[in-house]
Amino acid sequence: MVVGRIEWRDKRVKKRSVLVFVSLLFCIFLSMNPNFQQLVEFPEQYLTQVNHEDPQVNGIWSKLIKVEKVSTNQIVSVSGVSHTLGSEKFEVSYKLFGIFPLRSGEVEVMKPMKLIPGGQSIGVTLQTKGVMVVGQAPVVDKNGKKVFPAKEAGIEVGDILIKIDNQEVRTDQDVSNAVHLAGEEKGNVDVLYKHQDQILEKKIRPIFCVETGRYRMGLFVRDEAAGVGTLSFLDPISKQYGALGHVITDADTNQKIEVSKGKVIASSIYAIEKGKRGHPGEKLGSFVSDSTFMGTIEKNTMTGIFGLMNGQVVNPYFNEAIPVGWESEVKIGPAKIYTVIQGEKIEEFNINIDRVMHNRTDSKNMIVRVTDPRLLEVTGGIIQGMSGSPIVQDGKIIGAVTHVFVNDSQRGYGVFIQNMINEGMELDKKQAA
Incomplete structure (x- = not known):
């Protein structure tokens, strides 16, 4: 009798072991299944288009997992890059057998939108709001002693000088003249400045x-910046543009430059410094004096610069605007970029999107890899000055190149066009306010 109980218990243990083993195999199968991975990686919020298929899972999972889409009755109307965009928000839930919740998120359904891909090499010049402190410089007094008046008062590299003795300063010469005059007349100077977010x-x-x-307070300052980049897109109706795909920072402080005014014009590339491991390459270009287009710089953001464009902007690969591909449509696989590597000629090159990172809200949403033999031969991959080069996949503009991997010039980051458009919308809303 006792032996029978032991055998019965052994059978229960074996059944449990089998169940655990089968469950483990099932979990491994789930983790490797691309449809289930898509479900797990479903972002908390993404954009899709009107008439786009509802979020769903395919294959056998369509029999097990039910997708529910419920309107939140939020109708959003935003003055967008092209025209007024209407959208509606939905709550989407994935439920096992239609009962047990697995995942949920918010979907914002937007009307279709079209933009002209860029690719033009552009020269960028901008003037800062105020004057940026980019270094400390010792002042040698009459006794031969080196002193740092501004540093000792608490002014740091990266601070923005706004006013000196209640007078606005916009250039390095304004600062120099105001400090010297104050030193001569009263021996001290009142400096209003921005430190991080404080005045x-x-x-x-x-x-x-x-x-x-001359009287000095021991600072190196800068009032403008210039460089070469790439135009990302142009709206044919509103003439708004987006470029670079990332924020412009000061070369010395690495801090975002607050733009007072600026412009973009055509640039001609005359040489390429090829990228290699540990040393990013670079486009070497010069501004075109008789540029066929000129744009203002209204905003310098995490996802690029934005403004209004005048003149003729032509991409020979696109005679008209093409649809925008929202974040939810971006997928791993082949794509194309458009950029200039010689003169002003836009060329088409093959790349592969190796990874899509839906949960990032910055300018690093995709990992892209150059596969085009000619581009690899000429540039080594992604190089400085290529930032902003539009990415097109399946006939839709989905993003722009932003950064290169320092230790692997064949790879870099790309930003979703959706994130750049959102910055354009913010520009429009501020202008309309």
């Missing part, structure tokens, strides 16, 4: 510099 004021005593014969 502060300090009283500083300038020192008479024997070397220059």
